[in-house]
Amino acid sequence: MIAFNKYYNHFNLLSSVLIVVSLLLLIFKGLNFGIDFKGGTLIELRASDSKINVSSLRDRFNQMNLGDVSVKKFGNDTDFLVKFENKDNKKNIIEEIKANLDKSFGNNYDFRRVENVGPKVSAELLKSGVIAISLSLALMLIYIWIRFEWQFSLGAILALFHDVIVTLGVFSLFSLEINLSIIAAVLTIVGYSMNDTVVIFDRVRENLRKYSDIKIFELTNISINETLSRTIITSATTLLALLAIYFFGGEILKGFSLAMILGVVFGTYSSIYIANTVLVRLRVSQKTVLREDDQNKLN
Amino acid sequence: MLYFSKLRILFITLFSVLFILIASSNLFKFDDNFFDKKINLGLDLQGGSYLLLEIDNEPVIEQKLQNLTTTIRNYFKEKNIKINNIKIENQNIFFNVIDNDKQSVLDVFQDENSDFNPYYPRFKSHQLEIEDTGLNFKVNFSRQGLIKLKTSSQDQAIEIVRRRVDEVGTNEPNILKRGNNRILVELPGLDDPMRIKSLLGKTANLTFRFVTKDENDRFGVEKLKFENGLEEATVSKRIIISGENLLDAQPKMDSQTNQTIVSFSLDRVGAKRFGKATSTGIGKQLAIVLDGKIISAPVVRDTIASGSGQISGGFTFQTATDLALLLRSGALPAPLEIIEERTVGPDLGQDSINAGMIALAIGFMLVIIFMFVKYKIFGLITNVTLIVNLLILLGVLTLFEATLTLPGIAGIILTVGMAVDANVLIFERIKEELKDETNNILAFDGGYTKSRSAILDANITTLLAAIILFFMGSGPVKGFAVTLGVGIFTTLFSVYFIARLFTSIYVSRNKNKEKLI
Numbered sequence: 159m160i161a162f163n164k165y166y167n168h169f170n171l172l173s174s175v176l177i178v179v180s181l182l183l184l185i186f187k188g189l190n191f192g193i194d195f196k197g198g199t200l201i202e203l204r205a206s207d208s209k210i211n212v213s214s215l216r217d218r219f220n221q222m223n224l225g226d227v228s229v230k231k232f233g234n235d236t237d238f239l240v241k242f243e244n245k246d247n248k249k250n251i252i253e254e255i256k257a258n259l260d261k262s263f264g265n266n267y268d269f270r271r272v273e274n275v276g277p278k279v280s281a282e283l284l285k286s287g288v289i290a291i292s293l294s295l296a297l298m299l300i301y302i303w304i305r306f307e308w309q310f311s312l313g314a315i316l317a318l319f320h321d322v323i324v325t326l327g328v329f330s331l332f333s334l335e336i337n338l339s340i341i342a343a344v345l346t347i348v349g350y351s352m353n354d355t356v357v358i359f360d361r362v363r364e365n366l367r368k369y370s371d372i373k374i375f376e377l378t379n380i381s382i383n384e385t386l387s388r389t390i391i392t393s394a395t396t397l398l399a400l401l402a403i404y405f406f407g408g409e410i411l412k413g414f415s416l417a418m419i420l421g422v423v424f425g426t427y428s429s430i431y432i433a434n435t436v437l438v439r440l441r442v443s444q445k446t447v448l449r450e451d452d453q454n455k456l457n
Numbered sequence: 458m459l460y461f462s463k464l465r466i467l468f469i470t471l472f473s474v475l476f477i478l479i480a481s482s483n484l485f486k487f488d489d490n491f492f493d494k495k496i497n498l499g500l501d502l503q504g505g506s507y508l509l510l511e512i513d514n515e516p517v518i519e520q521k522l523q524n525l526t527t528t529i530r531n532y533f534k535e536k537n538i539k540i541n542n543i544k545i546e547n548q549n550i551f552f553n554v555i556d557n558d559k560q561s562v563l564d565v566f567q568d569e570n571s572d573f574n575p576y577y578p579r580f581k582s583h584q585l586e587i588e589d590t591g592l593n594f595k596v597n598f599s600r601q602g603l604i605k606l607k608t609s610s611q612d613q614a615i616e617i618v619r620r621r622v623d624e625v626g627t628n629e630p631n632i633l634k635r636g637n638n639r640i641l642v643e644l645p646g647l648d649d650p651m652r653i654k655s656l657l658g659k660t661a662n663l664t665f666r667f668v669t670k671d672e673n674d675r676f677g678v679e680k681l682k683f684e685n686g687l688e689e690a691t692v693s694k695r696i697i698i699s700g701e702n703l704l705d706a707q708p709k710m711d712s713q714t715n716q717t718i719v720s721f722s723l724d725r726v727g728a729k730r731f732g733k734a735t736s737t738g739i740g741k742q743l744a745i746v747l748d749g750k751i752i753s754a755p756v757v758r759d760t761i762a763s764g765s766g767q768i769s770g771g772f773t774f775q776t777a778t779d780l781a782l783l784l785r786s787g788a789l790p791a792p793l794e795i796i797e798e799r800t801v802g803p804d805l806g807q808d809s810i811n812a813g814m815i816a817l818a819i820g821f822m823l824v825i826i827f828m829f830v831k832y833k834i835f836g837l838i839t840n841v842t843l844i845v846n847l848l849i850l851l852g853v854l855t856l857f858e859a860t861l862t863l864p865g866i867a868g869i870i871l872t873v874g875m876a877v878d879a880n881v882l883i884f885e886r887i888k889e890e891l892k893d894e895t896n897n898i899l900a901f902d903g904g905y906t907k908s909r910s911a912i913l914d915a916n917i918t919t920l921l922a923a924i925i926l927f928f929m930g931s932g933p934v935k936g937f938a939v940t941l942g943v944g945i946f947t948t949l950f951s952v953y954f955i956a957r958l959f960t961s962i963y964v965s966r967n968k969n970k971e972k973l974i
Contacts (some may be wrong), residue, residue, distance in 0.1 A: 161881030196668055202805065222771070249658065249795075252652060268803040276796035281930070290929035297921045305914060342926055342934045346871065349922035353875075355913040357882065360911040388885045391831060392878040395824045397872030403867055408812030410501075411867055418871070440524065 180327025205309035207266035313436030347421025476852030499862035503805030663700035702727025728764025813866035862936030872944030
């Protein structure tokens with residue numbers, strides 16, 4: 159048996175630091191919102207001429223007075239991603255750019271993807287993204303409340319907050335782009351982390367009923383160990399699937415799978431070191447679950 | 458938990474085979490209608506264009522209020538009530554009446570059978586609201602009045618958009634209402650939406666009006682620019698004929714001048730008015746105005762009574778074709794703005810499909826190898842179940858003709874990764890049971906029973922996340938929610954029916970074997 163409980167305090171401290179650092183990053187550095195949430199224009203371009211590279215593209219685009227233009231390689235050497243704000247929301251901007259690029263590069267390039275999100279739509283998308291994440295956290299809270307006692311519910315929700323905030327913190331730290339698919343990833347992380355926590359909690363509750371003489375500090379450790387092989391195997395298979403998406407699923411899914419990979423790692427960690435420690439700190443005992451059982455009987 | 462009746466086995470087999478058959482209809486062509494279903498590919502996979510249009514209702518509201526001032530003035534004139542200082546400001550109409558008339562004006566507006574202020578009994582609201590501010594009356598659209606106005610202009614606009622898109626002839630366009638002032642246009646397979654965008658960007662409000670030098674024209678005048686943006690002309694506000702009077706418009710080659718022109722024919726009313734105007738206006742310039750710009754202003758040389766004519770204006774064949782198309786499909790009630798556009802070229806779509814399939818294959822292989830190494834015979838059972846699960850999932854998606862997107866493929870891969878969770882929970886539990894229980898059957902039974910609540914809780918929480926994503930997410934993300942959500946049900950089915958069936962067969966044949974798992 160591994161003594162996970164020996165490090166409860168250490169890891170609680172570490173998690174607190176991680177959360178504070180993430181919050182500071184989110185407040186002061188902020189998130190790198192993509193055009194979905196910030197508005198603007200995105201062009202994925204494939205070149206068939208080696209003359210076309212990041213610097214020559216940047217030169218051309220800068221001459222067009224589009225405001226802040228970002229040009230990056232996208233996947234392989236011939237693909238580029240160009241993003242700009244399109245502040246004036248010019249109508250025929252794509253046509254203008256095409257005409258302009260034709261002059262310098264002829265027919266040696268191709269627009270593979272064009273996305274243009276107006277400021278109104280991006281504000282709405284951001285709002286609905288925030289609502290979706292908050293709503294899912296609230297629903298999870300209610301579900302766990304119904305299925306378990308409030309101490310468990312609090313533990314699970316703290317673990318969820320930890321996972322979401324730290325994942326977003328990593329995105330902030332490395333200036334990774336937040337777009338619609340990242341919201342989907344965060345919601346899936348919420349589901350996954352909850353899943354993981356529930357499996358351990360289920361065992362904790364079962365053991366609480368079984369043993370009256372074991373303190374919660376020991377009991378959580380027993381429960382973590384009993385479910386450990388499941389935790390490892392499920393995390394491993396999920397990570398295998400996600401790594402396959404990350405490495406072979408193409409550029410578009412990279413951000414999504416990275417967020418998920420981070421989420422699975424943090425989710426697994428938080429089920430053990432946050433959800434359970436909340437139970438310990440709230441001094442959950444056999445009475446906590448038995449009282450609930452009695453009430454159910456009475457009802 | 459391990460007992461299966463013959464009937465149940467039959468049901469499980471039939472169910473699985475049915476969905477696998479449905480899934481296979483993506484590969485083959487079935488004559489039967491029921492089987493001839495396919496999973497739709499999202500725009501991000503097959504390539505195409507997604508356009509979200511917003512109707513700018515401001516001009517419509519302005520116009521309606523403008524008309525209303527005339528109506529109000531005429532209506533009360535008949536009743537011998539004098540309306541003073543009537544004006545429009547910030548979408549409100551203001552006017553004064555003498556104190557004695559105040560109550561009768563209010564009565565007219567608030568009467569449920571009012572002549573010009575319709576009452577909606579369902580919403581207990583009039584179209585217009587009137588407020589006595591002390592100084593004067595303030596009239597504006599009520600909330601319901603605005604909603605009615607918006608939905609009616611949306612209804613008109615979507616019809617015109619549909620006609621224009623159909624005329625261009627793209628395959629299977631999808632045109633839907635969004636809210637009460639937006640229209641969503643999905644154009645599969647279209648990698649250059651430029652032409653459609655420019656067609657949808659035009660209101661196509663066509664009027665024929667005389668050019669005048671008289672600044673004090675009875676109907677008012679306005680200065681309008683020519684299409685080329687250089688010249689200007691003063692044009693009367695009196696409309697001779699408008700786009701509504703057109704029956705047909707076609708691009709043509711004028712054999713005399715060798716120019717591309719748009720020829721049109723008018724309805725009876727239009728022809729009559731056009732004939733009269735051209736007979737009285739010989740020698741005058743008739744401006745052809747489209748969306749506030751003069752296309753051309755030819756001099757009337759002869760009476761045109763035939764009800765047909767032509768527009769020239771230095772068109773190329775393409776611009777003439779487009780103008781004819783716009784005139785045929787009619788004017789939009791209000792300008793449209795493209796507020797969101799996403800276009801994916803077909804080759805990028807194909808690349809995404811390939812990448813997604815490779816990732817799926819590799820993810821699947823990794824999971825299968827891992828499970829086999831870890832659980833041997835039970836790993837094999839899990840793997841077979843996983844494959845059946847995947848096929849049933851595809852079958853369900855096919856049955857509902859769901860749209861598969863790139864995030865949707867990611868959802869399937871994630872399902873593969875997470876689907877083993879339930880099996881792992883069960884097997885690990887059985888291992889624990891076997892520590893104190895020598896009877897294999899009892900241990901397996903206990904493992905299944907005791908792991909059930911954890912499995913259900915775990916799947917329900919993921920399902921909650923998927924449901925929220927489905928309702929809040931847009932486009933491709935919705936596809937992810939669908940595959941993730943459907944995946945949960947197929948996973949539970951395959952774990953509790955298929956995998957359990959295989960397990961029970963294996964266990965009952967090896968009842969007395971030690972270290973079964």
